[in-house]
Amino acid sequence: MFKPGKKIEFKSAKEIPLTPTSLGDMTHNYTGSWRNLRPEIDYDRCIDCMICWKFCPEPAIYIENDRPKIDYYFCKGCGICVEECPVKCIAFEEEGK
Amino acid sequence: MLELRLHGRGGQGSVVASKILADAVMKGGKFVQAFPEFGVERRGAPVFAFVRIDDKPILLKSKIYTPDHVIVLDPTLIESINITEGLKDNGIILINSELPPSEFKFEGNYRVMTVDAKRIAIKYRLGSKASPIVNTAILGAVIKAIPVATMDNLIEAIKDGVPVKIEENIAAAKEAYESLIKGE
Amino acid sequence: MKKVLMGNHAISYGATLSRVQVIAAYPITPQTQVVELLSEIVANGELEAEFIKVESEHSAMAACIGASAAGARAFTATSSQGLLLMHEVLHWASRARLPIVMANINRAISPGWTIWTDQNDSLSQRDTGWIQIYAADNQEVLDSIIIGYKVAEKVSLPLMVVLDAFVLSHTYEPVDIPDQDKVDKFLPPYNPKIKLDPEDPHAFGGLTAPNIYMEFQYNHQLAMMEAKKVINEAGKEYGEITGRYYQNLSPYKVDDAEYILITSGTVAKTTNIVVDKLRESGVKIGNLRIRTFRPFPSEEIYEILKDKKKIFVIDRNLSFGNTGIFFQEVKASLYNTDIKVPIFGFVTGLGGRDVTPELIEEIVNYGMKKEKPEEEVIWMGVKK
Numbered sequence: 224m225f226k227p228g229k230k231i232e233f234k235s236a237k238e239i240p241l242t243p244t245s246l247g248d249m250t251h252n253y254t255g256s257w258r259n260l261r262p263e264i265d266y267d268r269c270i271d272c273m274i275c276w277k278f279c280p281e282p283a284i285y286i287e288n289d290r291p292k293i294d295y296y297f298c299k300g301c302g303i304c305v306e307e308c309p310v311k312c313i314a315f316e317e318e319g320k
Numbered sequence: 321m322l323e324l325r326l327h328g329r330g331g332q333g334s335v336v337a338s339k340i341l342a343d344a345v346m347k348g349g350k351f352v353q354a355f356p357e358f359g360v361e362r363r364g365a366p367v368f369a370f371v372r373i374d375d376k377p378i379l380l381k382s383k384i385y386t387p388d389h390v391i392v393l394d395p396t397l398i399e400s401i402n403i404t405e406g407l408k409d410n411g412i413i414l415i416n417s418e419l420p421p422s423e424f425k426f427e428g429n430y431r432v433m434t435v436d437a438k439r440i441a442i443k444y445r446l447g448s449k450a451s452p453i454v455n456t457a458i459l460g461a462v463i464k465a466i467p468v469a470t471m472d473n474l475i476e477a478i479k480d481g482v483p484v485k486i487e488e489n490i491a492a493a494k495e496a497y498e499s500l501i502k503g504e
Numbered sequence: 505m506k507k508v509l510m511g512n513h514a515i516s517y518g519a520t521l522s523r524v525q526v527i528a529a530y531p532i533t534p535q536t537q538v539v540e541l542l543s544e545i546v547a548n549g550e551l552e553a554e555f556i557k558v559e560s561e562h563s564a565m566a567a568c569i570g571a572s573a574a575g576a577r578a579f580t581a582t583s584s585q586g587l588l589l590m591h592e593v594l595h596w597a598s599r600a601r602l603p604i605v606m607a608n609i610n611r612a613i614s615p616g617w618t619i620w621t622d623q624n625d626s627l628s629q630r631d632t633g634w635i636q637i638y639a640a641d642n643q644e645v646l647d648s649i650i651i652g653y654k655v656a657e658k659v660s661l662p663l664m665v666v667l668d669a670f671v672l673s674h675t676y677e678p679v680d681i682p683d684q685d686k687v688d689k690f691l692p693p694y695n696p697k698i699k700l701d702p703e704d705p706h707a708f709g710g711l712t713a714p715n716i717y718m719e720f721q722y723n724h725q726l727a728m729m730e731a732k733k734v735i736n737e738a739g740k741e742y743g744e745i746t747g748r749y750y751q752n753l754s755p756y757k758v759d760d761a762e763y764i765l766i767t768s769g770t771v772a773k774t775t776n777i778v779v780d781k782l783r784e785s786g787v788k789i790g791n792l793r794i795r796t797f798r799p800f801p802s803e804e805i806y807e808i809l810k811d812k813k814k815i816f817v818i819d820r821n822l823s824f825g826n827t828g829i830f831f832q833e834v835k836a837s838l839y840n841t842d843i844k845v846p847i848f849g850f851v852t853g854l855g856g857r858d859v860t861p862e863l864i865e866e867i868v869n870y871g872m873k874k875e876k877p878e879e880e881v882i883w884m885g886v887k888k
């Protein structure tokens with residue numbers, strides 16, 4: 224899966240890059256922590272159409288063994304996949320419930 | 321410094337004429353500047369183009385109000401606008417017309433010259449019979465009347481500045497050069 | 505090779521010689537011929553560049569930002585309302601430190617609907633963080649585009665070459681087009697300091713908290729100040745190759761002058777004629793043309809003005825509620841110095857009103873007669 228990037232703090236104007244730029248990629252930024260609603264795929268009803276994969280803006284849905292998988296490190300809980308799933312097999316429940 | 325004003329109608333190629341003349345003048349080793357009337361051009365409406373010529377670099381960037389000479393690409397303009405406006409005393413008025421200079425009367429002390437550029441343009445199939453493109457022909461007459469460039473300079477400028485019918489345009493310029501009528 | 509070129513085509517040749525890789529532009533009078541010729545040059549295969557057609561000037565600059573961030577040499581041209589529409593993304597380009605070069609044809613702002621020249625469009629972009637160079641003839645237009653890339657890429661800032669509508673854009677003048685190999689030697693391919701690269705991913709322009717935002721502004725300012733030096737150096741290096749030298753300032757007969765006219769754009773050229781004429785009648789006057797408006801070359805201006813008696817600034821622009829903008833800038837940059845001579849601010853030539861030698865002479869006569877300026881804005885040639 225993802226290997227997290229490095230977050231770097233700058234101390235002075237001499238150290239900073241030309242323009243605000245992440246030193247590595249943005250994988251240190253676990254947007255999953257923003258989520259208060261959690262999508263869960265019911266794989267018994269899922270027809271593997273991958274519409275959720277296509278629509279996830281993050282994107283936090285990847286494909287593993289021909290099935291959609293939600294990466295909860297990055298899923299923000301926006302609910303777009305829930306809305307778009309044609310068979311309504313993605314449940315949307317409060318985190319920690 | 322010499323300042324010229326060209327009178328034509330939108331679409332007749334007065335601006336192109338001013339540019340080709342400027343190019344010929346530059347090739348002849350003088351300094352030059354050419355510009356259109358600043359604004360919107362409409363096909364058929366009276367338009368102006370201007371040329372400044374000098375032996376030293378031209379710094380002046382303002383418009384031309386008192387030209388030394390004027391060139392009239394379309395004789396019907398004489399009826400509708402005042403082509404002598406600001407024209408300096410003893411200035412040349414070079415008109416594209418089949419009539420001799422004596423047929424034109426202007427108030428003031430000017431030298432009228434004519435060239436039948438329309439006939440020449442039609443002869444060399446420049447433009448159509450109904451609206452011949454006279455700008456290269458008239459330039460042949462211009463450099464005869466106002467010797468700011470040689471015919472060789474003009475030929476080179478036509479080669480660089482005219483996209484089609486180069487030989488015909490050159491022939492027209494040469495014929496106009498020979499057929500300028502200077503009046504008395 | 506010498507060619508009779510309109511100012512707009514001088515821009516196109518400047519961009520072509522600079523081997524720009526991406527051009528994105530939206531047509532507007534009086535800029536249209538710039539992109540017309542460039543699109544022909546690209547279509548003919550004479551320039552290997554991507555020509556992006558866009559639906560607005562905002563998109564044109566956005567496309568240039570994308571291209572430049574990806575490491576391409578990007579170019580656009582616009583004027584007046586088009587430049588104003590770009591305003592938001594102009595800030596973006598400079599703060600992203602992208603060396604985009606653009607040409608802006610100075611056209612007055614509507615309403616009343618106008619296509620003629622004055623400087624309010626570009627001067628409204630004063631604080632966007634762009635370098636601004638004001639050209640005075642078509643040769644300088646072409647040369648400034650080429651030098652512009654050298655400067656922009658050195659200091660990682662975008663640069664705007666500014667020229668008067670019609671007086672340059674549509675006026676044909678002999679222009680020397682330098683050989684491509686000379687330009688290539690002066691301006692090697694762009695070597696970006698940062699760029700979008702899938703092999704080495706970064707996020708650009710991300711959230712910048714108060715604890716670090718100011719440091720980016722500080723560095724931007726340092727780069728601007730550095731540009732004062734870089735513009736002079738690049739202008740000198742270009743001069744050694746072409747014989748045409750360009751600096752932040754273009755002084756004319758200022759050394760022994762007691763009175764100085766301060767000008768910009770094409771007005772400066774006409775002013776030189778007036779200086780010559782007045783000198784013949786014994787008036788010790790000179791003309792200081794300001795080429796670089798941003799960064800403002802305060803120190804160099806001070807050096808020229810320090811022993812003068814009176815200063816006359818001619819502005820083809822106006823900041824409503826205050827004064828002409830060059831006048832403000834000159835005054836402000838001298839305030840903390842020992843120069844305490846009267847500075848007169850003249851506003852004229854708005855919306856393409858012709859600035860003739862006679863008008864400039866009138867300006868000088870006015871200034872010579874008065875002890876000190878009686879009004880902050882001295883309107884010249886206005887029917888009050």
Ligand code: SF4
Pocket residue numbers: 262278279280281282283284293297298299300301302303304305
């Ligand atoms: S909730 Fe939003 S972010 Fe999470 S997987 Fe669905 S579409 Fe993607």
Ligand code: SF4
Pocket residue numbers: 264268269270271272273274275276291307308309310311312313
């Ligand atoms: S949209 Fe629904 S049915 Fe389609 S793959 Fe995603 S979860 Fe399965």
